Amino acid sequence: MxxxxxxxxxxxxxxxxxxxxxxxxxxxxxxxxxxxxxxxxxxxxxxxxxxxxxxxxxxxxxxxxxxxxxxxxxxxxxxxxxxxxxxxxxxxxxxxxxxxxxxxxxxxxxxxxxxxxxxxxxxxxxxPLAGLTAFQTIERAGVTAGQTVLVHAAAGGVGQFAVQIAVARGARVIGTASTTNHDHLASLGAEPVEYGDGLVDRVRALAPDGVDVVLDYGTPDLVETTRALLAPGGTVASIVEAAARDELGGHYVWVRPSSHDLDALTALVEAGQLRxxxxxxxxxxxxxxxxxxxxxxxxxxxxxxxxx
Structure with a gap:
């Protein structure tokens, strides 16, 4: 072959x-x-x-x-x-x-x-890999309807899936991305904010009481921003930083193969909820x-x- x-x-x-x-x-x-x-x-x-x-x-x-x-x-x-x-x-x-x-x-x-x-x-x-990564971090973090979810690197390969899956669950999603990707994120159902200096203030302007869940697919200052933005009782899940688990008490996720989770992604695709x-x-x-x-x-x- x-x-x-x-x-x-x-x-x-x-x-x-x-x-x-x-x-x-x-x-x-x-x-x-x-x-x-x-x-x-x-x-x-x-x-x-x-x-x-x-x-x-x-x-x-x-x-x-x-x-x-x-x-x-x-x-x-x-x-x-x-x-x-x-x-x-x-x-x-x-x-x-x-x-x-x-x-x-x-x-x-x-x-x-x-x-x-x-x-x-x-x-x-x-x-599969990107979709399962997003699905499993969302599962691990326990995202449910009515929560406010902050997605770091929301326009990336994994982040785009995470935005759509969280929206499909009824969550409010705030996504960090460069300004060139803001219209695209908005089309997926997220409220986009620019990453970089001043991020905490920009997110607080949208969510004055903080966010319930932080999903990290790539940010240089996860610990600092999470401590500044996570509401009491909230949680964080990261595929990049073990500090999400070790310093913030959240979850560090390494994606696993799973027929069951792929079937869940298929259901979202067929329902028109995953582009x-x-x-x-x-x-x-x-x-x-x-x-x-x-x-x-x-x-x-x-x-x-x-x-x-």
């Missing part, structure tokens, strides 16, 4: 289009013919070796954790899925090797769910350029790689 691989850590130039063996399928896994994948910041951080202390790499590594595709073969005990099912998922394993930037990926059934019928494969591939923003679609041979675009940090929406 064709696959993008790298045999050492480094920049995007280490990514190569190669021929690799088709993966074998375990008893509780299925073989997915990949139609599309997507690039997340964690993908190029892994490629640079930043996760080496946490996860072993078995070179050559096929990168990528997001997938949308069709079940090609089933394992010995996979009653959840059948050949021909259209699926999507967050196929993260316990070590780095057989990822989703390839024509086929072996995926444990716990990492997959049926693809939302209303989405193309390219749109569906943009959902998918695809910034650009690359072909598999151009995956290095997709990594470079994501790594540049100035893209709104998801960077997708079409495989088949």
């Amino acid at each position: 064709r696959a993008i691989t790298y045999s050492r850590y480094g920049g995007a130039d280490v990514l190569e289009l190669t021929e690799q063996p088709t993966p074998k399928v375990g008893p509780d896994s299925v073989l997915v013919r990949v139609r599309a994948s997507s690039v997340n910041p964690v993908d190029w951080k892994v490629r640079q070796g930043y996760l080496d202390p946490l996860m072993d790499a078995d070179f050559p590594v096929v990168p990528g954790w997001d997938v949308a595709g069709v079940v090609e073969r089933v394992g010995l005990d996979t009653p959840e899925l059948a050949v021909g099912d259209e699926v999507y998922g967050y196929v993260r394993k316990d070590w780095m090797h057989g990822g989703t930037l390839a024509e086929y990926v072996a995926a444990p059934v716990r990492t997959l769910a049926r693809k939302p019928a209303s989405l193309s494969f390219e749109e569906a591939a943009a959902v 998918i923003d695809v910034a650009e679609v690359f072909e598999l041979a151009d995956a290095a350029d997709a990594h470079r675009l994501s790594e540049g940090g100035h893209v709104r929406g998801k960077v997708v790689v079409r495989v088949d």
